[in-house]
Amino acid sequence: MRHFLKVTDLSTAEIIELVEAAKANIGEHSDILSGKSLGMIFAKPSTRTRVSFTVGAYELGGHVMFISEREMQLGRGETLEDTAEVLSRYLDGLVIRTYSQEDLERFTAASKIPVINGLTDERHPCQALADLMTISQFHDDFTKVKVAYLGDGNNVSTSLTNICAMVGASVAVCTPPELEPPEWAIAEAQELAVKGGGSVEFTYNPQEAVADADFLYTDVWFSMGQQRVPEKSRRLEPYRIDEKLLAAAGPDCRVMHCLPAHRGEEISAGVIDGPQSIVFQQAENRLHAQKELLKKLMGDAQA
């Protein structure tokens, strides 16, 4: 039985195979998950993750049950372990969106069914699968791709950096010094880049970061669960992807965003709605990539 709590729970070869299968199987309907039930426990809001997993599982013949964490006995003191043990007896797989990666790992240790991370404060691995699929729809050779991430060092930047490093791409993570990804995330990315043959650079200078980039990527300045602090916005202003920064990257550079976006904060309206933006293709790819993940983890021929 396999789980997908972080990008490295799949090998580089498995990730590339999954992305290729996702591209080849766009629009596929099958009965691979026939008779199987996928539970989805969410402690935070979601549009894409919730709907793409729901539709994806239906298109594979499975049944989906959405459960708001607030409505579970977890809030009244039932342990993660007891919950995992019980749900394992009803369901065939679970997508969990919550706060702490550590809690997710505790739950998973007690689970007897595959668990998929639908976002934690630390990681967003399903997003990274769709991101890589999107990149591969524009470039054949990951080792020749440069991705520049600008903004807050967060869950999305960590998973994006990891997956790019694993496949040998170059990544520049450009944040204000005090909003860099945590040390463990930097160390993890550097180690993966050494193994994967790519390069990871952590920098504070947006103009330098975007030079020669094939993709600019950004995410919200305030992630779910974070307080809006005006000082943080002030520090992030120079990292907004706007027309000037995109011009410095060049006319062939594409713009990515995991969404939801805040026009006028991390990205200008002109850029996200402009011709270099591929954000909706990227969002669509959540569905295609996650269907391959569900097949791999929950199908009869489980990897």
Ligand code: CP
């Ligand atoms: N990108 C993403 O995970 O979107 P949702 O929060 O809408 O699921």
Ligand code: NVA
């Ligand atoms: N970093 C964002 C991503 C949302 C998909 C958050 O955690 O809120």
